[in-house]
Amino acid sequence: MSEPLPRSRAFSPPAFVVAVAALAVALASAGCRGGSSPGLRGLLPTARRGADVDAPGRQALLARWMGVPQADDQVRRAGGGGLVLRPDGWASKDATTEDRRAAEFEAAEQLYLQGDLDAAERAFARIARKERPSGIKRFADSLTELEGLDDFDRRRSPWGMRSLFYLGEIRFKKGNYVGAHDTFEELLKEYPGTPHLDEAVSREFQIAQTWLNQVRPAEDQPPLPWHARFRGGLPLIDTGGHAVSVLEHVRQNDPAGPLADAAVKLIADHYSESGDHETAAFYYDQLINDHPKSPLLHDALMSSVDSKLNAYIGPEYDFTGLAQARDTAKRAMQLFPERLTSTSDDIYHTLDLIADQEAERDYTMGEWYRSAGYVISAEYYFGGIVQKWPRSNWAEKARAQLAELATMPRKETAPSKMMVQPGGNDPFSQGISSGNPGGLGPGSTMGP
Structure with missing residues (x-):
């Protein structure tokens, strides 16, 4: 041991x-x-x-x-020495700190009112940089649920919020639309309850309109010069894509605002003019479903019908858009009966065009079954055309096909056993089901 x-x-x-x-x-x-x-x-x-x-x-x-x-x-x-508890956290004990901050903001505001935008931009940028919360303070804000911190006010001062708004306004007036959009986005992100929400969203909407006009200029509004890209007026690449992104921010920042429906309409129009009719129909349907009381509802309904028809490739491809276009056109007729007098010809012409496309699709299916030797299936499709669209040109062709099919020999085609549920009876295979020889019924025999 x-x-x-x-x-x-x-x-x-x-x-x-x-x-x-x-x-x-x-x-x-x-x-x-x-x-x-x-x-x-x-x-x-x-x-x-x-x-x-x-x-x-x-x-x-x-x-x-x-x-x-x-x-x-x-x-x-x-x-x-010591500290003082301000609305934005602990600060110096000097009683004149808040007064100095207010005086600094008032001086920058005076520069803005006097028209000295360059000096005002530098002043507001300096204030916003000082008021911007650091990473340490962000971490401290996340710990406000700890015991003993309930009495502390973690809200930031209003000087940073107002400085960001003025900074965005100055950059917008100077034509720096890229910087203005970034500033407004920072304002809405850091201060989601800001009273400047309507003004910031309105500026973003105007920026998106300016960039979309660059892609397809209007007759009364010339586009910006090419060198505006080097001064912040335009994005360096993909101006249309950046405009759509700004409009999406308008929708996200104020989804129930007065510009939300117009933003969706601009996005849908952009994709429609670009040839992406499927995406355009998606956004038109979003406007219809999310803003049923919008003054743009009727235009969205008719544009959705046109986009779905343009997205339809042919009878050999998916025809879901045709049925959706027909339902959307009928919905427009139900919601706006007073406009049938002025646009009834267009709506009925659109419905006739949809019916003609559906008849062509059924005729194509009937031709395929006829060429494959399935006479009964071909007669089903051709007969449906005669019954549904008796006055169409495809009905005349279908009657001719039915006359030829009437002279063709018919053979009974048993369905595949793979389509029968396990344990189920297949009457066309003489009682033999998928792996279950039982349950043939009275008088039935098994085998040929």
């Missing part, structure tokens, strides 16, 4: 506790004048309000180190 350690080398818990207590007493006597870690402020509960900080004997070490908020919302420290 090994010998016990000498007393000098053994670990003595009482000695360790005594050493920690001595260190705490030394720090308390020194008053903790060596500074403090700002990262702990606001993360631990402070001392009781109204505690006597001038009596070290009755003050806890941590409470003296953190400081005690007084009635004037100031933090007193034993070593002098």
Whole structure:
């Protein structure tokens, strides 16, 4: 058995506790004048309000180190100086800090009102940069649910919000539409409850209109010059795609606003004019479903019908768009009966065109079954054309096909056994089902 350690080398818990207590007493006597870690402020509960900080004997070490908020919302420290709790977090104890910030903003605002946009832009950019929350503060804002932080107001000051709005306005007036859009997006992201929501969304809508006009210029509005790309007036590439992205931001930032339906309409029109009729019909349907009371509803209905017809390739491909176009046209007739007098010819012509496309598709299917030797299936499709569209040109062709099919020999075609459910009976295969010879019924025989 090994010998016990000498007393000098053994670990003595009482000695360790005594050493920690001595260190705490030394720090308390020194008053903790060596500074403090700002990262702990606001993360631990402070001392009781109204505690006597001038009596070290009755003050806890941590409470003296953190400081005690007084009635004037100031933090007193034993070593002098201190902090003040502002709406945007802890700041210097200097009573004139808020006044200086207000004066700085008023000076920048005066530059804007005087028309000196360059100087005002620099001033507002400086204010917005200083008011922008850092990564540490963002992390601290996420910890507001900790105990002891309920009394702290983590809202940022209004100076940053107003500075971003003015900064976006200045860049918009100077023609820097790319910078203006980025600024407005930062404003709406950092301050989702800003009172400048309507103005920011309206500016973004105007920016999107300017960029879409660059793709397809209007007669009364010339496009921007090519060198505007180097001054922030236009994106470097894909102006139309950036315009659609801005319109999507308009919808996301204010989905129930007055410009949401117009933004969807512009997106759909852009895709329709670009030849992407399937995507255009998708956005037209979004306007119809999301904004049923929009003044653009009738135009969206008719444009949706046209886009679905243009997206239809031919009878050999998917025909779902034809049925959807027919239903959309009938919905337009039901919702706007007063407009049938002016647009009835167009609507009925569209319905006739849809019916003609459907008849062509059925005729194509009947021809395929006839060429494959399935006489009964071919007669089904040709007969359906005569019954549904008796006055169409395809009905005359279908009658001729039916006359030829009447003279052709017929042979009974048994359906595939793979289509029979397990355990089910197949009457066309003489009672033999998929792996189940039973259940043939009375009088039935098995096999040929």
